[in-house]
Amino acid sequence: MASQAQRTPPADWPKVDIPETYRILTAPGAPFEMEEATVQGRSYRVYKNALGTLREVFDQAREWGERDYMVFENERQTYGQHFRAAGRLGRILSERYGVKKGDRVVIAMRNLPEFSLAFWAAASIGAIITPLNGWGSGEELAYGVLDSGAKVVFVDGERLDRLRPHLPGLQTSAVIVTRPGPDGTAGATPLEDLVGTPSGYDDLPDDPPPDPGLQTDDYATILYTSGTTGRPKGALGTHRNIMTNLVSITFNGARAAVRRGEGIPETPEPDPDDPQPATLIPVPLFHVTGINSMMVPAVVGGAKIVLMYKWNPERFLELIERERVTGTTGVPAMVWQVLESPDFDKYDLSSLQGYGYGGAAIAPELTMRFVEQFPWFPVGQGYGATETSSVSVAHSAEDYLLHPDSVGLPVPCVDLKVVDEKGDEVPAGMSGELCIRGPNVVHGYWNNPEQTAAAFPDGWYHTGDVCRIDPDGFVYLLDRKKDMLIRGGENIYCVEVESVLVAHRNVIDAAVVGLPDRVLGEEVGAVVQLKPGTDVGEEELRAYVADHLAPFKVPIHIDIRTEEFPRNASGKTLKPVLREELLAKLGRDKNG
Structure with missing residues (x-):
């Protein structure tokens, strides 16, 4: 071997x-x-x-029939089952909710079979599939829905709970939920009401929606x-x-x-x-x-x-x-x-x-x-x-x-x-x-x-x-070149975290830097300058960031200071200096 x-x-x-x-x-x-x-x-x-197109892939997939398609925990679906359900869902998106070629369909959920179901249903009718980062906060998810102008939004229970305070302003034709959480399906339509449960997918007709006439340079995602x-x-x-x-x-x-x-x-x-x-x-x-x-x-x-x-x-x-x-x-x-x-x-x-x-x-x-x-x-x-x-x-x-x-x-x-x-x-x-x-x-x-x-x-x-x-x-x-760090494969743009930190009432300036981590590659570190006469603790700042951004973007260390950041001749913050200072401080802490 x-x-x-x-x-x-x-x-x-x-x-x-x-x-x-x-x-x-x-x-x-x-x-x-x-x-x-x-x-x-x-x-x-x-x-x-x-x-040429995802519709071609969708049509080919239906030919795999009784082969296993998807395994999730102890759940299993065949190609025939899954793509019958996807075809029916595509028809419902088109006929009930008016989704047309080029309309946006958001998918915001963890890795679930229903993600694939929504993806292929939208692909079959030529919609522009718009997945959102499942780790995002309700505020971040709502931004993606509004910015894309999504006509329909698919969510799982956890994402629905995060989005629920924002639902009145989303301007969508439908929010469709699968695997709802403790707060139920309020504000959304259960996916099961549209296509049934997986145990009944075998009984659905193999009747996909009409081909939307896609061209290879049409928008897909x-x-x-x-x-x-x-x-x-x-x-x-x-x-x-x-x-x-x-x-x-x-x-x-x-x-x-x-x-x-x-x-x-x-x-x-x-x-x-x-x-x-x-x-x-x-x-x-x-x-x-x-x-x-x-x-x-x-x-x-x-x-x-x-x-x-x-x-x-x-x-x-x-x-x-x-x-x-x-x-x-x-x-x-x-x-x-x-x-x-x-x-x-x-x-x-x-x-x-x-x-x-x-x-x-x-x-x-x-x-x-x-x-x-x-x-x-x-x-x-x-x-x-x-x-x-x-x-x-x-x-x-x-x-x-x-x-x-x-x-x-x-x-x-x-x-x-x-x-x-x-x-x-x-x-x-x-x-x-x-x-x-x-x-x-x-x-x-x-x-x-x-x-x-x-x-x-x-x-x-x-x-x-x-x-x-x-x-x-x-x-x-x-x-x-970009002011960006990568934590475990996730891109984190420093300005996004800095913008949240500076929005805190006691913070006048913020700089986010990457801290080396053997497993994740980098972790998020930050240095903040407080407004004169104010005070705030590191844990309060971390909690503040967590209220606005996904957990992986929350700094693991925040150095709090009152003095101005070091800058170059053009006034730009010297982040390499701040990073070295933060590493030195952490090194002293680790060494006791």
């Missing part, structure tokens, strides 16, 4: 260089064959064999990402964006095989008699990874989807063994917890054929530990963003082991460049901001032309990540 070649590539590796590998894989007749397409007046390289102005921005994705990612996520393995001299891997036609693949989704479905790189690809491949309601490394290991999981993913913090779990050796994990990770900085130490504990399949990671519909750069196998501090090489449809502060491209090998262009890049931010113009000039997405690209094309991330 162990693969020594993965740990130490043979002396004659690689047998095919990088340019020739890309030529082979994108040539006419090859699985990643390219053609030119015009999108918003610009010409792009696109995958010739990509599917609005995925909110934290905003530098203190409010989240809705990344407006298209069907082409999602279908492009479906192809890109399969490129890593093919590239590694050709580099070894094995040729293009064969893609056999699905056989109902073959063992069913199983995908374990431990990340939130409201994330671009959960939707674009996990749920949608699983449906295309007829895989069984195993949902985790809440992250727990021991439960993760148990589910791999119980459901014979073949593929999964996670952020580095989650992978660390799995590798260091005291239960790691208690479970049979041999069914796994792939376990990718990304979403935050990845230490080479993690890569080496991963290879030691999962030696029977190649290590791999991806780099991307909500704005790039998930993967833009990917890394795996021997290339990864020889360049463990790189995030990899671009997928074939993507162009990269590195620019300086003026936006001018810098010579190869020099550092600057990474910019990405391709059919995977979203069309901008919903209802936000100013931020769109700033982030996507001439169709190039400016990532805010500082990097360099070596002569072979490997991308190395060096720093983040």
Whole structure:
């Protein structure tokens, strides 16, 4: 089972260089064959064999019939059951609530089967699916509903309870709730009243709504990402964006095989008699990874989807063994917890054929530990963003082991460049901001032309990540230009937390900085300056932030001071100085 070649590539590796590998894989007749397409007046390289729309995926899914579709705790649904219910729900959205192609449908819930049901119902009628961060406060959720102009909102009981004080102002046609909490369904329509309970899905007619006539460049999703102005921005994705990612996520393995001299891997036609693949989704479905790189690809491949309601490394290991999981993913913090779990050796994990990770900085130490504990399949990671519909750069196998501090090489449809502060491209090998262009890049931010113009000039997405690209094309991330930190794969824009802190009646200034954490990557730290003659405690400030923002955005440490922050000549706060001061203070505290 162990693969020594993965740990130490043979002396004659690689047998095919990088340019020739890309030529082979994108040539006419090859699985990643390219053609030119015009999108918003610009010409792009696109995958010739990509599917066109989510409606095509929906229609194909109905053909998987009695295969297992979704496992949640002790609940199971087949493809036939689930997509009958999704089809009926799509008809109800259209006929009862007047949802049309292009209308927005919000989904705000944890990882539940009903998330998928709402997603595919909305997709089947051409609605723009708008998932909201399930960890958000009622205030944050209400903002997403109002900003998107959602016609219908799907929630679970916990999200309904948070939203209930805001319901009168939401201006929606319906709020539909599943699994209501102690406060019941007041203010919402129970989902069961519309499609029945899962035990009755078999009896529903296989009668999906009429095809809405989608085109591949029609809008498909609005995925909110934290905003530098203190409010989240809705990344407006298209069907082409999602279908492009479906192809890109399969490129890593093919590239590694050709580099070894094995040729293009064969893609056999699905056989109902073959063992069913199983995908374990431990990340939130409201994330671009959960939707674009996990749920949608699983449906295309007829895989069984195993949902985790809440992250727990021991439960993760148990589910791999119980459901014979073949593929999964996670952020580095989650992978660390799995590798260091005291239960790691208690479970049979041999069914796994792939376990990718990304979403935050990845230490080479993690890569080496991963290879030691999962030696029977190649290590791999991806780099991307909500704005790039998930993967833009990917890394795996021997290339990864020889360049463990790189995030990899671009997928074939993507162009990269590195620019300086003026936006001018810098010579190869020099550092600057990474910019990405391709059919995977979203069309901008919903209802936000100013931020769109700033982030996507001439169709190039400016990532805010500082990097360099070596002569072979490997991308190395060096720093983040954006005032942002990443906690366990969750983007947290500092200004969002700072805005809440400064709104406190006793605070005159605030600076949020990242504190290193071995498992989560970073934790939220803050320094505040109080107004003269006032006083407030750290716990009161933390509770104040918790009243307005999701728990993962609440600072774990707040340094309270009365003196003004250090600033540069232009008056900007010197955050690196504050961060070092806070780390030094915490170090003294820890050392007693």
